[in-house]
Amino acid sequence: MHEFYKGSDPLWDWWVTTPYISLDAALGGMIDAIRLALMGVQPDDDDTIVGEPIGRDGLLTDLEAEMIPYSPEELLRIADKEYEWCEAEMKKASQDLGFGDKWRDALEHVKNLYEPPASQPTFVKALVREGTDYVKAHDLVTVPRIAEEAIHMNRIPPSQQKVSPFFLGGRQLWVSYPTAAMAHGDKLMSLRGNNRHFCKATAFHEMIPGHHLQLFVGERSRRAYRGALFDTPFFVEGWALYWEMVLWRRGGFFRGAEDRVGTLFWRMHRCARIIFSVKFHLGRMTAQECVDLLVDMVGHERATADGEVRRSFNGDYSPLYQAGYLLGALQMMKLREEAVGQGGAGMGEKEFHDRILRANTMPIEMLRALLLGKELEEDFTSEWKFYGDKI
Numbered sequence: 149m150h151e152f153y154k155g156s157d158p159l160w161d162w163w164v165t166t167p168y169i170s171l172d173a174a175l176g177g178m179i180d181a182i183r184l185a186l187m188g189v190q191p192d193d194d195d196t197i198v199g200e201p202i203g204r205d206g207l208l209t210d211l212e213a214e215m216i217p218y219s220p221e222e223l224l225r226i227a228d229k230e231y232e233w234c235e236a237e238m239k240k241a242s243q244d245l246g247f248g249d250k251w252r253d254a255l256e257h258v259k260n261l262y263e264p265p266a267s268q269p270t271f272v273k274a275l276v277r278e279g280t281d282y283v284k285a286h287d288l289v290t291v292p293r294i295a296e297e298a299i300h301m302n303r304i305p306p307s308q309q310k311v312s313p314f315f316l317g318g319r320q321l322w323v324s325y326p327t328a329a330m331a332h333g334d335k336l337m338s339l340r341g342n343n344r345h346f347c348k349a350t351a352f353h354e355m356i357p358g359h360h361l362q363l364f365v366g367e368r369s370r371r372a373y374r375g376a377l378f379d380t381p382f383f384v385e386g387w388a389l390y391w392e393m394v395l396w397r398r399g400g401f402f403r404g405a406e407d408r409v410g411t412l413f414w415r416m417h418r419c420a421r422i423i424f425s426v427k428f429h430l431g432r433m434t435a436q437e438c439v440d441l442l443v444d445m446v447g448h449e450r451a452t453a454d455g456e457v458r459r460s461f462n463g464d465y466s467p468l469y470q471a472g473y474l475l476g477a478l479q480m481m482k483l484r485e486e487a488v489g490q491g492g493a494g495m496g497e498k499e500f501h502d503r504i505l506r507a508n509t510m511p512i513e514m515l516r517a518l519l520l521g522k523e524l525e526e527d528f529t530s531e532w533k534f535y536g537d538k539i
Contacts, residue, residue, distance in 0.1 A: 386476015
């Protein structure tokens with residue numbers, strides 16, 4: 149209101165401008181006191197991670213809304229089981245690289261295989277092209293020409309890299325890499341955290357056939373309204389991680405042991421996301437313990453682990469968002485089993501993928517009902533045990 153009237157209404161300037169300036173300064177001066185009283189954060193402390201656990205009842209409410217018929221404790225067991233698979237595969241890749249069962253040594257080797265700062269955008273662009281060419285060559289999903297041509301690239305500024313330490317995608321491609329103004333240690337952690345083989349699995353996840361294609365088709369479908377009404381990380385993030393699983397199973401895309409280490413790092417990361425986010429909201433872990441878990445269990449750089457935990461709890465994401473990646477992908481894989489080929493409903497692989505994209509965002513159990521033609525009752529409750537009954 150002040151911006152609207154100042155300079156144009158003489159009475160406003162006469163009576164309001166000076167008191168407004170004083171009031172604005174007084175309110176601004178209360179910010180530090182409020183942060184200290186409510187969150188225990190000292191003035192000028194931009195490093196403390198702040199979050200508010202919602203408790204077990206809150207998680208159960210959110211799980212019901214997302215149509216996930218498992219308890220928080222069952223989610224933790226799913227994550228543990230998937231992590232065991234990841235660790236076994238990581239040891240195989242480690243052995244191929246000459247590190248025996250010491251997969252963390254193999255991971256350190258891969259982290260140091262990074263691009264020079266100036267060439268990272270060109271390298272990432274080539275990875276995006278590679279993922280697009282692969283799904284087109286194998287006729288896995290329809291890729292509109294404009295979707296693959298209209299990709300705009302930006303850089304994530306250093307301040308934003310505190311919550312987005314890896315490159316992002318969707319409508320645009322956002323590259324996270326060191327800049328001249330960053331501290332030397334932060335530069336090295338950014339280089340290692342965005343190495344060639346981590347990026348290999350990230351590029352197609354973020355762009356094509358992942359989020360970029362997902363948004364492009366969804367926003368142009370006859371059901372574009374579903375993106376706003378039924379937005380859920382289990383569909384959005386599950387779709388992108390599902391493709392990591394599909395390309396792993398097909399073979400030929402992750403060519404060497406270093407590529408396998410890179411994509412397995414991300415699969416481990418998604419297991420850890422379930423563990424730290426669920427335990428945090430159950431009150432069983434602090435934010436700092438979540439950071440330590442990512443470093444110790446997955447092999448994160450501490451700066452990237454800090455960024456992951458910070459963005460998980462800063463209010464920008466729902467409590468189950470981080471769990472949605474792996475759980476949504478597992479739902480997609482189970483739905484694929486039920487829908488594709490002779491073992492399922494006889495749907496072709498490309499048809500399956502195209503129908504998911506055109507359906508647009510919704511809880512995956514609703515997507516299952518849509519694709520498989522299942523009738524729903526008015527008093528429907530979630531009952532699809534996509535990971536089995538006994539966990």
